[in-house]
Amino acid sequence: MLNWLRRPKYRSLQRREMPAGLWAKCPRCTNLIYRKELERNLKVCPKCAYHHRLPAIERLEITLDEDSFAEFDADLTSADPLKFEGYPQKLNEARQKTGRPEAVITGDGTIEGYRTVIGALDFHFMGGSMGSAVGEKVARAAEQARDRRLPLVIFSASGGARMQEGALSLMQLAKTSAAIGRLHDAGLPYLSVMCDPTTGGVTASFAFLGDVVLAEPGALIGFAGRRVIEQTIRRKLPDDFQTAEFCLKKGLLDMVVPRSEMRSTVARLLSFFGAPKVEAVSVEAPARTETPQVAESRSGGSAAEG
Amino acid sequence: MLNWLRRPKYRSLQRREMPAGLWAKCPRCTNLIYRKELERNLKVCPKCAYHHRLPAIERLEITLDEDSFAEFDADLTSADPLKFEGYPQKLNEARQKTGRPEAVITGDGTIEGYRTVIGALDFHFMGGSMGSAVGEKVARAAEQARDRRLPLVIFSASGGARMQEGALSLMQLAKTSAAIGRLHDAGLPYLSVMCDPTTGGVTASFAFLGDVVLAEPGALIGFAGRRVIEQTIRRKLPDDFQTAEFCLKKGLLDMVVPRSEMRSTVARLLSFFGAPKVEAVSVEAPARTETPQVAESRSGGSAAEG
Amino acid sequence: MITSTPGPSSDLDRQLGDLEAEIERLRRLSREQSIDLAGEIATLDARAEDVRRKIYTNPTPWHVVQLARHPQRPRLLDLVASLFTDVIELHGDRLFRDDPAMLAALARFDGQPVVVIGHNKGKDTKENIARNFGMPYPEGYRKALRAMRVGEKFHYPVIAFVDTPGAFPGDEAEERGQAEAIARNIEEMSRLRTPVIVVITGEGGSGGALAIAVGDLTLMLQYAIYTVISPEGCAAILWHDASKAAQAAEALRLTAKDLQALEIVDEILPEPFGGAHRDPDAAVGAVRAALQRHLPALRETPVEALLERRYAKFRTLGAVETAKI
Amino acid sequence: MITSTPGPSSDLDRQLGDLEAEIERLRRLSREQSIDLAGEIATLDARAEDVRRKIYTNPTPWHVVQLARHPQRPRLLDLVASLFTDVIELHGDRLFRDDPAMLAALARFDGQPVVVIGHNKGKDTKENIARNFGMPYPEGYRKALRAMRVGEKFHYPVIAFVDTPGAFPGDEAEERGQAEAIARNIEEMSRLRTPVIVVITGEGGSGGALAIAVGDLTLMLQYAIYTVISPEGCAAILWHDASKAAQAAEALRLTAKDLQALEIVDEILPEPFGGAHRDPDAAVGAVRAALQRHLPALRETPVEALLERRYAKFRTLGAVETAKI
Numbered sequence A, B: 001m002l003n004w005l006r007r008p009k010y011r012s013l014q015r016r017e018m019p020a021g022l023w024a025k026c027p028r029c030t031n032l033i034y035r036k037e038l039e040r041n042l043k044v045c046p047k048c049a050y051h052h053r054l055p056a057i058e059r060l061e062i063t064l065d066e067d068s069f070a071e072f073d074a075d076l077t078s079a080d081p082l083k084f085e086g087y088p089q090k091l092n093e094a095r096q097k098t099g100r101p102e103a104v105i106t107g108d109g110t111i112e113g114y115r116t117v118i119g120a121l122d123f124h125f126m127g128g129s130m131g132s133a134v135g136e137k138v139a140r141a142a143e144q145a146r147d148r149r150l151p152l153v154i155f156s157a158s159g160g161a162r163m164q165e166g167a168l169s170l171m172q173l174a175k176t177s178a179a180i181g182r183l184h185d186a187g188l189p190y191l192s193v194m195c196d197p198t199t200g201g202v203t204a205s206f207a208f209l210g211d212v213v214l215a216e217p218g219a220l221i222g223f224a225g226r227r228v229i230e231q232t233i234r235r236k237l238p239d240d241f242q243t244a245e246f247c248l249k250k251g252l253l254d255m256v257v258p259r260s261e262m263r264s265t266v267a268r269l270l271s272f273f274g275a276p277k278v279e280a281v282s283v284e285a286p287a288r289t290e291t292p293q294v295a296e297s298r299s300g301g302s303a304a305e306g
Numbered sequence C, D: 001m002i003t004s005t006p007g008p009s010s011d012l013d014r015q016l017g018d019l020e021a022e023i024e025r026l027r028r029l030s031r032e033q034s035i036d037l038a039g040e041i042a043t044l045d046a047r048a049e050d051v052r053r054k055i056y057t058n059p060t061p062w063h064v065v066q067l068a069r070h071p072q073r074p075r076l077l078d079l080v081a082s083l084f085t086d087v088i089e090l091h092g093d094r095l096f097r098d099d100p101a102m103l104a105a106l107a108r109f110d111g112q113p114v115v116v117i118g119h120n121k122g123k124d125t126k127e128n129i130a131r132n133f134g135m136p137y138p139e140g141y142r143k144a145l146r147a148m149r150v151g152e153k154f155h156y157p158v159i160a161f162v163d164t165p166g167a168f169p170g171d172e173a174e175e176r177g178q179a180e181a182i183a184r185n186i187e188e189m190s191r192l193r194t195p196v197i198v199v200i201t202g203e204g205g206s207g208g209a210l211a212i213a214v215g216d217l218t219l220m221l222q223y224a225i226y227t228v229i230s231p232e233g234c235a236a237i238l239w240h241d242a243s244k245a246a247q248a249a250e251a252l253r254l255t256a257k258d259l260q261a262l263e264i265v266d267e268i269l270p271e272p273f274g275g276a277h278r279d280p281d282a283a284v285g286a287v288r289a290a291l292q293r294h295l296p297a298l299r300e301t302p303v304e305a306l307l308e309r310r311y312a313k314f315r316t317l318g319a320v321e322t323a324k325i
């Protein structure tokens, strides 16, 4: 399970995300950017600072220390409890597209040497929607953090609850928030980072419950969608409505942090909140062998629960 | 100390408050009201429902069961810690005017049979301002309620902290709020009733900290004064600004209750919150002899503390 | 009446629609031209009632949606007036505003103190506008949380009544943190140190419903719905066609029976034949009986045990499996 | 400079005022008419400095007010930059708005994590307007409380820096519950389960100051003030004459020395001769030394003992006696 970040699947995903060619066109400023430069710049446009959306796997790669990650529940995925028309096909498409079984990756790792449990939602997987598996993995990550006295860091990117699992998706708001509540009660830190876009049920649950809530510049953050709101109030909304910067002014976020500084900022926060630090970062984190119950849970929770 | 409500001093206060004559002029609607009718109507104008300001002693009289009240710290008053120019004279004038040593009366009693610790601020005593003695008596009342597992009810009417005691007055905000905090921690109910006017330091401390916050109709409630605000924002404020009804809409109050229904509303709340009930209301509450420490404290805390 | 659907969902609906249109036509004719058509109308009425009976006997999910939204369906204030005594309404979040779309009250149930919260839909257009059709702003959820904290302080049970199309999707609601308010309530309810009973009485609309619906026990009226998205919204997203709402209602499994099978709902409270509005007292009676059945045990459960069970209840919801890729 | 008083408070002030006016006149003359008056100006400067020295040696309360409000006085951001490392600012109350008049931050003091809150006055007009002259709205106090809760959760000490003319007296501040926000903070700070050190660095303006000033230890810079009402406000109310502010400043006992005598302030932190702005590093050094002196013991005190002491500290403030009537 280790070193999965280097699995060929990921490379093929990379290729799919960024179609072949030396140049990429920025969706905001429409400038042509030399692809290598864009990659070097963490997929932030060097001209207009547009933060391209990142697959979960890339998010973890630019955040975690190299080779420090060990995934939890790698094979866990949503079942189709409602036998919802077309859902299995949609799931399959998303799996083909991302090379991942679900819309979130969770695990443990280190950031600048600070040990943490971490999760990243994947907007490229069915819009990062939260179904049973996403809720389950986030809840398990919170429980892992609690049991092992580690911080929790979650990068969110999601359109909300996953319609195709009906009210069971809605219940994931309760499941994840309850797990975060226990983490808070246990006195452990939880950092939530909202990436573009974080809306709907994910904002209305764990994403807004961080001790510190961060966001990437320009990220869309809100509960209801712009179109629904405009239909409701019968007015056009200002361009900056629901942007991270807008939310910061409205007192909803602690800080907006450019991608280039996110890793160091999260590390500083982890340090502040007393995250344990490993001495040598380059190799496998030593704690793993000390906590057998983790190895167990890492084997992947199987079968349906609900 | 019992039956003090019938002391001649109170009668003379009555006369002073309501100058002789069969008729009284309503300050709001300017109608002439037959004085007896006004009294019967709890000093609420029968024409326009204007709630006349009540001295603390009358407030207790219309709230408590007859003969149920026993005062705490009846003789406690503020010293003149700053040797503030003119303060002793002002205190004396207020004492002459109200027949009371200070701007608050505290004690225990029953309301429709429900035992409670109760306090009432007196706007007629130096604008109900909170100095050391008011703070001390409110804090002691809260402590009495806590020690004896009784609810606390406070009727506020105050212009704020008492300037003449400088920062010591300001410290009464902390003293009273801390005492209320302990009452909350002990799981005991505290009902705050804001009467006209409740502003400044009293709103910024115990008056807004009730489990339930009530107000009389039309009561002025706010932190800063209208004139200061108008000077600051350089606009005229709407007429209803800072009225109880305005505050209710702004989500700051639980309810606005006409004087005629206040006693029964408070009683219903006391009942809801599990206040102990005495069987026979007409005579002295039985609990008093059971709690000797109260009798002690009732003897009046003496001398300076700070 | 089950009529104004964005598209008939069955033959029975179509029959009923035709019959009702014909009855209306005859009524107008009779009125405008002073012809006595009482006999004809009565015959058609009887046939319509017959079709309705068939529908009610086995209503489709879309019928249930109509019943859950029925304008005559008993509303929160009806329930509160019938179920509780000594009701004292609390107002405001102590932060920004009193939200009339959310009720918070102290009350007694069978003489025992409880805290009541609930979405406050109106009964007519005017009241609906005043109450924003039961769609709270963040301050509504914050008021509810404040009231729940009162319940927690005194260890009085909280009874939450759910009936909302959803949290209000307006710009000011977003600016004041609609998502934050919902998230906060969900988290705080999951660890509120007092019993919480949730009763879904009408529309359980997504996060705006869940924000007051995390408790020890989830009861649901027979023809209420509870869903992650409105059938119309689902149809619009899935098939770009809101008129396929009936189909979406089916797919979403939003009826009490479906939700009980999914273990989201603990108990279904039976409604009178044809829906709660046909006999509000009977519907209220079912709620009363359920509260009477469950409150004593919940009151006596130690808080820690309560919180463990509540956590487990939501913790286990969902359906996951090992991926096959 | 101690000049722009609403009325001279002493002979020394008058002398200084005359000298400064004369210096200014000579400077203008020298500039406009290209006359060399350097010698004369230097002489007068020396005399002015002499008078200032006399004033600073024994400043009146009104002088202290001027020093506390001095435009060059070190502000919160100066203090924070010098005292702490790894500063991470937190924003927003998660309810309505981020208030720039209040700072909330995570930081390290001598390597140890602390939570810093404080009134955030500006250094120039532009910054002052942006920060509302350090006068918070309710959302500022609520942001501070939120940050304090973070400190409480991790048992990190809270260090609160007080420098405000008062809570903002505006209509919107009232509407959003200015009084409620202050009251809530005072109550919550009185039982916050982590050490709280309060440092009054400039103006301690009434309830708006106290809202972040309930703690285990109240430190005060030598020429800071702490008062229930501004001297101008007091004079206007008492004598209907704001120009009697100097007299009111005297009466209010608002200096650190007075407040120590009243047991409101635990410790006075010495300022450089002439005020903190004359040597900001020295002033900051005094704060640093005090924090170093007190933090270790506070950190080690069990929470219950801390709360008992904190309660007793405020509980005993005041001066009461038995009435003589």
Ligand SMILES: [Zn+2]
Pocket: A026, A027, A028, A029, A030, A031, A045, A046, A047, A048, A049, A050
């Ligand atoms: Zn660009």
Ligand SMILES: [Zn+2]
Pocket: B026, B027, B028, B029, B030, B031, B045, B046, B047, B048, B049, B050
């Ligand atoms: Zn009148």
